Amino acid sequence: MARFHYAYQKIVDLKTSEKSQAEWQLSIVVGKLSQEESSLQKLQEERALWCEKLQQASQQAVPLSAILTMQSYIDFLDDGILRKLRDVKKAESAVEAGRRFLSDRMMDEKVWLKTKENALRRFQADRMTKEQNELDELATVRFMYAAP
Template sequence: MAKFLYKLQNILSIKVSLETQSKTAYAEASNKFDAEESKLKNLIQKRLDYEEQYRQLSKAILDIPAIQRCNSAIDITKDMIKKQMVTVKVAEKNLDLARNRLNSAMKERKTYEKLKENSFEVFMKDLNSEEKKEIDELVSFNYNDNIRETGE
């Protein structure tokens, strides 16, 4: 029986490996985004804690140095939050780029797999037509052989 050989198998293998690399890059970008988002949430919670501490210090006996430290901590935390928001946006853009690359790699792999399927279908049709041709030749040979034997 004939063996099916796909001419573009090397390219398909490369596309599969590129897709795997894209999946890994996407997972890394996703993890980075999640980590940066978690840092942002922690900073926001830290700011809320400082603000609550500031309110408590304002209600109690006035301790001016403690209130000033708390107020400066709130300001520093706000600056850190702004910087972290920028970092989160960058991580989100990187995640989107990785997602787009993954989608592209998946489309290319699927395209080459579909081409392989189509090529295999053509191969099977050709194989079936050759088998039918051989069967027809065998039947006609046997028929002609039987006619010769009976006719002679």
């Protein structure tokens, strides 16, 4: 009995591999986004802490130079937060691009898998037709031998 062999199986395998690579790349950029967001959160928490320290220092007898130093550090943290926000935006753009790329790869794979399924259905239908023709021929031969 004939077995189904899809002529374009290597293309299907390639499309599946491309989809897997796109998933892997997306997971990398999602991880990078997560790191950037975590880093941003830490900077914001540190800024809030130093703002609180500055507020407390302004209510106590603390030298002006210490207050100015705290304010300078808060300004430094603000600059870091702005840079980190740009990094987060870049990472979000990379994630979105990765999602679009993965979506395209998934569509390609789906098209080729559907084509393979259609080819399999045609093969099975052809095989069923051939088997039915063979059975019909057997029945005809038996009928001719059985007839007196």
